[in-house]
Amino acid sequence: MSQQLSRRQFGALALTGIGTSILLAGCGTSATPDSGGASTAAAGDAFRKATVNLAWWTNPVRTKYTGEIVKDYTNAHSKITVNRAPGEWATYWTKLSTQVAGHTEPDVIQMDQAYIAEYGGRGALLDMSKVGSIDVGPLKSSLAAGTLDGKLYGIPAGNTVYAVLANKTLFTKAGVDLPDDKTWTWDDYIDLSAKLAKASHGAFTGTSWFGGDQDVQIWLKQHGEQLYTAKGKLGFSAKTVASWFAMVKKLFASGGGPTDDQYTNDIATSVQQELFGTNKSAMGWHWNTQLTALAAANGGDLVLLRPPSVSGSAKKNGLYFKPSMYWSVGSQTKYPAQAGGLIDYFLNNVSAAKLQLVDRGIPTNEKVIKAITPLLAKTDQRAVTYMQNVKSEISWVPPIPPKGTSTVAQVAQRHTEDVVFGRATPSAAASAFRAEVQSLLDSNS
């Protein structure tokens, strides 16, 4: 019979057949958030036979100790197999999005704040409040930062908090005193930067600059605004952003900041190679947990300072705890309870924490912090102390950035470049920034 079929017919058949199957493969991606049998995710099932796929972006140290933690866990629970899938940050997200589309989503996913709404809001993450195998009691204070529309899409693995890092060694060289970070204003910060640059005779500048979303966020908070509202709408005016860009312009013009092209270079390079990491600036903007990496890079005596504020009051500097990363459960998982069991081990188990230390951020479980603090390097202890010092001053939890805004840091930096290169005035850049963030929200609603 098949002989009767002419070649042309056969070709056409094959073409449509294969073509259609590709179309189906490309499109048949119905993620159903509430499937996955969350109701069966009772604590009792946590150690039942299962294979759990674990994905995380990594560094060499993290790869090693995560492997050890997993080994300890599977030794203790012999029915559980864990497939480890570490990846590089840059390719991690491309891979994850294609995995979700291809129905091979990992069970346990290390998640970032920039993406949690992208994935959670599109039904790719499980509501973890239904996963009984995680003891959320000691983690209560951190849950709000992983909740979107009443659903718990991720539990912070640890927290960081923003800071101005000061290189005391360079301050001493320049003969300049450290500022009082509880009372300093942005003008103080600019003056101090200019003073440092001048006193260094060109050896280093006063401060490097980052200008990402976290920087804009604290400025907005100091003016009673925020990037996004809890409902995922814009929470700021162009006027306030214009004042931000005007401040940035003033800093660059004062000579205390980086030069314009140093700036573009700096934001595209690794922490170790940037101005602050190479002793080319006395101050720099970083998360407190980056202290150890930077101290290793520049060999200086580094101090954590609170960011300056408009009013000169530490309580109003807009600081907040940022989950450095989250643990999430993929909504396609067959084993929510077992996935939860592994996450619980990462979050609450003391011997796991002793291997992990503060590499995934400073843990939120107080018992865990107490257990690991004596084991930490001096610089990490400083980061913990800084966090504990500012804890009483912090009064807010920024809402999870809405869907579509995972690239907002680059948007902020691009408009900063326009300002410092003189391609746009602060107010023009502010309007453009606001319009662009609005369009990010619109195209993803």
Place this chain on the structure above:
Amino acid sequence: MSVFEELRSVRSAKSQGKRDNKAAFFFLLPWLLGVVLITAGPMLASLWLSFTNYNLIQTPDFIGVQNYVRMFNDPRLLNSLRVTFEYVFVSVPIQLVVALAAALVLDKGMRALPFYRSVFYLPSLLGSSVAVAILWRQIFGQGGLVNQALGLVGLHNLPGWISDPQFALGTIILLNVWTFGAPMIIFLAGLRQIPDMYYEAASIDGAGRWKRFLRITLPMLSPIIFFNVILQLIGAFQSFTQAFIVSGGTGGPSDSTMFYTLYLYQQGFNQFDMGYASAMAWLLFIIIAIITAVTFVTSKYWVFYDN
């Protein structure tokens, strides 16, 4: 000719012809599978997706021509088109002129010609690779090789060539020009095809070197030039790696190296806006098709076919 005749005579034997067709089909199969699975299928899929709001995760919904309408109101997309056109229409002519010049020099016939040919050709093999793009960062960066060399001759306070929006695109254009080897090889082959007797006759008539180039080399070479123009235009419109690596994936500073393809990639894989990215891909396809068509149509005014 004889081959065709032979084929025809073979085909007349019917039974054998059938077997031959089968064999041909069998040998074509790898190619056919490739075209259907890797090119035609995904293209059809992307055409469909360009009319949806596909976000990689959820089932796509049909949204009509919304994506296409959105493109014309997207200032960053229009900027990326401007950057891409600037890149294409500056780098391709320069690259071809350099390639032709190099080919003319090499055509003179010199010792160690194969060596020089390989040396000039090598960048073409490497030029669009990640390794070279990373090298480019090092060469043109703030404290890079170029600035160090210029520092030796007393020039200081130089910009970081890739971190200043005024110069960043220029360095990528330079990178593309540097890969002149591929068109050069084709030009060389073309130059070999021009019969020496034309030059001899012209010399006898008193034509100088410049005149011989203008009146003989250029017209005789025009089909090859045409071929290279088409090839390089299409390639340049699709460049991605250089801008992606040199700018660290951002298209920065200040969107000055935001190639169209890079913006497309960002929309698809950073914004998860695959529907929009698919629509962008089709716009690029249409643009390249139009520009290729225009080149073809105008070719009859400047391309000279010998026979």
